[in-house]
Amino acid sequence: MDFALNNDKAAGPAAAVDRLIDAEQARFAATHPRSAEAWARGRQHFLYGGPSHWMRRWAGGFPVYVEKAEGCHVRDIDGHDYVDFCLGDTGGMCGHAPEAVTRAATEQLRRGTTHMMPTEDSLWVGEELARRFGLPYWTLTTSATDANRGAIRIARMITGRDKVLVFSGCYHGGIDEAHVELHEGRMRMRNMIHPNGVDHARVSTVVQFNDVAALEAALAPGDVACVLMEPLMTNFGMIPVADGFHQAVRAATRRTGTLLVIDETHTISCGPGGYTRLHGLEPDIFVAGKAIAGGIPAGIFGLDEAIAARLWDVVPHVNPRQRQSSHFGIGGTLAGNALTIATMRAVLEEILTPRNYENMIARAGELADAARAVIARHALPWHVTQIGARAEIMFTPVPPRNAAEVAATRRGDLETLLHAFYMNEGILVTPFHTMFLMCPATTPADVARHAGVFERFAAMARAQGVA
Template identity: 60%
Template sequence: MTVPFPNPTRVAELMAAEQARYAATHTRSGEAYAQGKSSWLYGAPSHWMRRWIGGWPIYIRDEARPYGVRFGDVDGNDYVDFCLGDTGGMCGHGHPAVVAAMAHQARIGTSLMLPTGDAEWVGQELTRRFGVPYWTLTTSASDANRACIRLARMVTERPRVLVFSGAYHGSVEEAHVELREGAVQMRNNIHHNFFPHDELSRVVEFNDVPALEAALRQGDVACVLAEPAMTNYGMIAPQPGFHEALRRLTRETGTLLVIDETHTISSGAGGYTRLHGLAPDMFVLGKAIAGGIPAAAFGLSQATAERVWQALPPVPPTVRQSAHAGFGGTLAGNALTVAVMRAVLSDVLTEDAFERMLALAERLQRGVNDSIARCGLPWHATRVGARVETLFAPDEPRNATEVRQHRDAGMEALLHLFLMNRGVLITPFHNMMLCCPGTTADDVDRHNAMFDELIEELVK
């Protein structure tokens, strides 16, 4: 029998108790954060670090542990990590192959602006796994997405980038928009930065094929930038036939299709794209592929590469040219990144590792759904590969508007803080959890037990 959504008064009572518990058990982290405000703009090295619920971020204890997903903080608390750096730590913490590759290359040189012997192997492996033949490395998925947009505009001579409402593609200006009540607004109410979104962006709801077709038929979209399954606003799966329609319409309208698999790489060793037979013109990977070192890659199909070469020929090094591609950076493709990338692709994110990760994610999803069903709450857990998310809705959403209808800031904050106070970390920006090669069944069961405890408290 389904019960009503948890009483807001009960949620507020539990939240007050959890905030008091956090303050009492994270005093040294609180002191470090207070000190950090004297030198960091937002109290910590990244402004995102302040977004952990509780009042201040946890400060990590300087203590090496065996490979896995566990670590401690300066207050003596221990954690199981299902956030994993919002996917950047998808290899787990301290994998021996990653550590060895880092140490070996650091003794040779970390940034030389020259290729190493690992580069050929990495390029061939990216092609084997993901199916597009030509690659370039960047230092972040944001950089990779911006490079794809620049190249798409260059070869199509069109201005606009189409994104799906609720999507997140890093710091790409064109993607900082969403639909609210049918109108284009800034995503998360961020500052518009004086970027002309009305001229350079277009946004439609995910899974809305008629709206997608109407937008593309105008003939001014250079590329569609899309996650194959949306993951940042609340996980949203593509409806049957959506990807076929997306690929057909982009081809019919001369629009390039950029698939951003920064998160959906959790689907398998070849990502969602290989698993479901997608055929992007450009393909973006980020975060996970270099063991946590800032890195990303984008690949081009044969036809797209040939169009790019017509506009920007691959001249030999002996020929000086004034043309600049407009993207890159001296740290892109550095020797340390490439060495670690080879270790990750050969020894960490393997086919066998993904098989274990997927099984653990199924166990995680099943445990959450069992707790929800036993207590009769109108929620569910959904999954994309090794990634699981708890959604405060009875059914899977089809788009960002449906996700928004069921968002509950108070309940979301309580879920995060309740788990964190009991040594379980999930992604602070949403309710996502990720299993990695270092995750164990005991780690999953610890999360599920703590989630079950929260549910019991809510429905008392």
């Protein structure tokens, strides 16, 4: 690509970035006519253009329409091939169309998809979830959002408390209690989410990640039912956890009678048992989703022995003399359906294996090392974080400790430029920030392709004075 564009550095870096974004979006529109036409057609009948309003958030100005996806590659309807490091924002962490999932799904479709009764595969899945993640009792949902809702409801039922504590910058799906952030020391709605009639002062509290003193102060009144957290933050730019923070959280929650819910929907990329098993964490409730069934919608939550016993005191086991057992307010007729169970078994048995994790983490390390080399070569004030099979490029010199530091240093315009440039160069990354995820099919050649594209982007940013 020719970077010798009219340079308007005198107008400032922001104007230069805007000009470059306009150029990349024009290039994208010129080379993706069929996707542009499809997007115009979709806007006639979908509320926000696509089947999900999230699909409008790609930086090209409109999304690509997918013809086929396999492994870590996507081909769009205009005939372009992409190396996919977004992987459905983790939903495709097993890779697109993995053979084991395709086989299991096809076989189960022939035997029936959903009937609100268990299959024998569910016995294996329950035993494997307990073995992997270290909690004995499990429930399946149709998404991690629903799993988090179940965890929160259980926490309220057995503690008698209303509040949920989250960390500023978090994302835990469509959970109203988590749609808050700290701004100048006060709680407000996050990410332009519209208020929805929820009294957040009554049901939510929010502190900065890695801030032990703030956490302890928030828990001290004894009105928080649970802390809902990722082991490290992955939705506002990756924020590593400080030494000793997990131990402090666990000690403070136990001291105040607060349940600890760890949401590993993203951090399950750290290993077969997630970050929790890898680092010996001790959640009361463990949540995961997206990747766990190979792209079939699913979520899971597991309870430790003591929490399960407390729940059974409130909602007893089935009484055989009753025609209908007690209900604790969550669920759905599709939860734990036979298709999900079959694909989940395939994922746990054949795809998310120690060997595949080893390869995925190695590819993430290669991508991170190559990106650091590019940054150093161009003397750019950027950094790269790698944790497990994920890596992130952030346009700040050092990793942030919390969301306030991200907000103070974030270059949203530069992220948009990178995403648009990447799409034109055949690379897909998470569109909300610059996070890369590996799948078992990601190869060194795929990683090398990214290194070349990032080299060209860094050269452009340096030459145009926008870094």
